[in-house]
Amino acid sequence: MNYIGCKYKLLPFVYDCIHKITKDDKNITTFCDIFAGTGVVGSYFKQKGYKIIANDLQYYSYVLNQQYIKNHTTLLFKGLEEEIPLLRNTFFDENKTDIVCNYLNNLEGVAGFIFKNFCKGDKKDDEDYRLYFSDNNGKKCDAIRQKIEYWKNNNIITNNEYYFLLATLLENIDKVANTASVYGAFLKKLKASANKSISMTPAKVIINKQEHRVFNEDANKLIRNIETDILYLDPPYNQRQYSSNYHILETIAKYDNPTIIGKTGMRDCSNQKSMYCQKQKVKEVFSDLINNAKTKYIFLSYNNEGLMSFEEIKQIMEQRGKYGFFEKTYSRFKADKESENRHIKANQTKEYIHYLIVKNEK
Numbered sequence: 001m002n003y004i005g006c007k008y009k010l011l012p013f014v015y016d017c018i019h020k021i022t023k024d025d026k027n028i029t030t031f032c033d034i035f036a037g038t039g040v041v042g043s044y045f046k047q048k049g050y051k052i053i054a055n056d057l058q059y060y061s062y063v064l065n066q067q068y069i070k071n072h073t074t075l076l077f078k079g080l081e082e083e084i085p086l087l088r089n090t091f092f093d094e095n096k097t098d099i100v101c102n103y104l105n106n107l108e109g110v111a112g113f114i115f116k117n118f119c120k121g122d123k124k125d126d127e128d129y130r131l132y133f134s135d136n137n138g139k140k141c142d143a144i145r146q147k148i149e150y151w152k153n154n155n156i157i158t159n160n161e162y163y164f165l166l167a168t169l170l171e172n173i174d175k176v177a178n179t180a181s182v183y184g185a186f187l188k189k190l191k192a193s194a195n196k197s198i199s200m201t202p203a204k205v206i207i208n209k210q211e212h213r214v215f216n217e218d219a220n221k222l223i224r225n226i227e228t229d230i231l232y233l234d235p236p237y238n239q240r241q242y243s244s245n246y247h248i249l250e251t252i253a254k255y256d257n258p259t260i261i262g263k264t265g266m267r268d269c270s271n272q273k274s275m276y277c278q279k280q281k282v283k284e285v286f287s288d289l290i291n292n293a294k295t296k297y298i299f300l301s302y303n304n305e306g307l308m309s310f311e312e313i314k315q316i317m318e319q320r321g322k323y324g325f326f327e328k329t330y331s332r333f334k335a336d337k338e339s340e341n342r343h344i345k346a347n348q349t350k351e352y353i354h355y356l357i358v359k360n361e362k
């Protein structure tokens with residue numbers, strides 16, 4: 001998923017830094033990704049054999065992490081064999097996720113909450129409407145979302161199967177969203193990718209032997225109740241609130257018929273405003289997190305354009321042990337709006353991994 005601050009491209013860097021510092025410690029089993037977002041960092045460490053704790057304030061992220069982190073065995077969809085007889089006849093268990101996704105792909109669309117609020121429908125061109133999805137994709141999203149909920153409410157699918165299907169829907173609906181990248185605005189006309197029909201490509205289940213834990217809490221609250229060997233921190237770097245930028249994914253994940261307002265159909269997310277996005281609050285919450293962590297090692301991803309300065313981070317972290325950092329120059333491409341041609345121009349940021357070998361463990 002195209003997600004603000006996603007570490008997908010930086011995974012080898014993140015892993016190498018963490019490995020360099022922790023490789024001689026043979027008593028490390030748990031890795032906590034407390035600002036987990038898409039779950040790519042936790043997934044990477046899960047595949048390296050760690051026991052993962054993942055957490056995020058956003059519910060759509062909780063869904064993704066239930067799927068990528070918590071799910072660790074093959075999903076069999078036993079309860080669906082009557083409705084989808086093909087499930088009984090397939091020889092390979094691994095094919096069952098494809099069969100169920102294919103079945104959902106072929107459902108007849110339904111005019112539900114997403115279609116009614118985030119598609120044009122039968123509105124005239126000069127009327128007000130939101131154009132986040134094509135009519136076809138809005139209706140298909142509603143049909144699939146309602147079916148998944150029906151199966152869950154009637155105990156036809158397990159919790160693991162439920163989160164797998166929801167995560168699959170979230171990732172695939174995001175691919176056909178009519179936005180520039182986030183949900184803070186929609187495009188005036190349907191772009192080519194938004195005109196394509198949603199296709200339920202199954203999310204990959206990472207099979208391994210460990211049990212993992214996933215939470216949907218404020219990091220500063222959760223930190224008081226968990227213990228881990230490695231704590232990885234990837235908080236927001238700037239004022240952009242994830243709750244506003246991904247509000248439609250939250251609405252699809254919760255499917256709770258929220259009251260929505262304004263041009264973008266924003267749900268009330270006052271209880272999901274992150275203090276890590278607020279210049280006046282960020283140092284206080286970051287320091288609280290560091291001071292309350294029950295862990296041996298802390299690693300923080302942050303760049304040189306974030307709300308906290310390099311020095312501020314260093315000062316807060318070195319209070320609890322041996323501090324150091326790694327850095328990497330990162331090329332970011334963005335549209336140059338000043339130029340007449342709106343050409344793409346590269347600009348560079350410095351991506352840091354600050355680390356702390358905790359001396360005064362709690």
Ligand SMILES: C[S@@+](CC[C@H](N)C(=O)[O-])C[C@H]1O[C@@H](n2cnc3c(N)ncnc32)[C@H](O)[C@@H]1O
Nearest residue numbers: 005006007035037038056057218219234242274
């Ligand atoms: C930079 S993103 C993490 C990206 C993630 N590492 C990835 O690769 O996808 C920051 C995440 O922190 C979450 N977040 C913000 N404030 C939080 C808080 N107080 N507690 C828990 N999660 C929070 C946001 O919802 C967002 O998903």
